[in-house]
Amino acid sequence: GLPPHMATGTNKCSSMFGTVFSTWNFFKSGKIHIKTALASAAAALAGSWIGAMLNMIADEKILRMVLLFTVPVVAFFIVFKRDFGKEDRTDRHSQKGLIVISMIIGFVVGCYDGFFGPGTGTFLILGFTMFAGFDLLTASGNAKAVNLASNIAAFVTFAASGHIIWHIGLPAAVFGVAGNILGSKIALKKGSKFIRPMFIVILSILFVKIFIM
Numbered sequence: 508g509l510p511p512h513m514a515t516g517t518n519k520c521s522s523m524f525g526t527v528f529s530t531w532n533f534f535k536s537g538k539i540h541i542k543t544a545l546a547s548a549a550a551a552l553a554g555s556w557i558g559a560m561l562n563m564i565a566d567e568k569i570l571r572m573v574l575l576f577t578v579p580v581v582a583f584f585i586v587f588k589r590d591f592g593k594e595d596r597t598d599r600h601s602q603k604g605l606i607v608i609s610m611i612i613g614f615v616v617g618c619y620d621g622f623f624g625p626g627t628g629t630f631l632i633l634g635f636t637m638f639a640g641f642d643l644l645t646a647s648g649n650a651k652a653v654n655l656a657s658n659i660a661a662f663v664t665f666a667a668s669g670h671i672i673w674h675i676g677l678p679a680a681v682f683g684v685a686g687n688i689l690g691s692k693i694a695l696k697k698g699s700k701f702i703r704p705m706f707i708v709i710l711s712i713l714f715v716k717i718f719i720m
Contacts, residue, residue: 520676525683558621
């Protein structure tokens with residue numbers, strides 16, 4: 508029942524603190540490619556700002572229609588490509604090429620995040636896996652780092668403008684931290700066997716969410 512801007516700001520309080528801990532778990536396990544993650548995060552910040560500007564002048568219905576087509580295609584691809592994200596294939600790119608690709612991923616998904624938002628982390632993982640060639644675990648770690656950067660920027664912005672309801676946001680943050688710690692530990696332990704089916708679940712929920720909006 509919260510106004511949209513207050514709900515978004517309060518949500519960032521929860522997601523930002525939770526993402527800090529899951530990012531740290533991936534970092535400790537060596538499952539973040541630092542150079543590409545930082546480059547992608549910087550590009551995502553710029554993309555997110557542009558996406559937010561576009562949100563003010565463009566019709567979201569256009570993007571919803573694109574996603575209603577794209578999400579099932581991506582889910583179909585993951586279901587039938589059994590080796591998706593099982594191995595690291597970044598050696599097909601040069602170091603500079605890998606950084607450029609990561610920046611493009613960050614910028615494009617950042618634009619999407621600023622414009623629309625749902626499923627941003629999922630699309631980051633897909634980008635790092637499909638285009639950069641990372642395995643699912645490293646792609647997940649990179650996605651966490653990029654998400655953390657954008658979450659911090661958004662959290663500071665919303666907090667400075669008074670758009671966080673702290674007595675809701677802080678308890679949500681506590682459980683967000685617990686969920687992120689548990690989820691990241693399971694992902695690191697189980698690997699692609701756990702992450703891959705979760706992709707299908709998240710994409711299915713995302714499709715339903717977009718369809719009924």
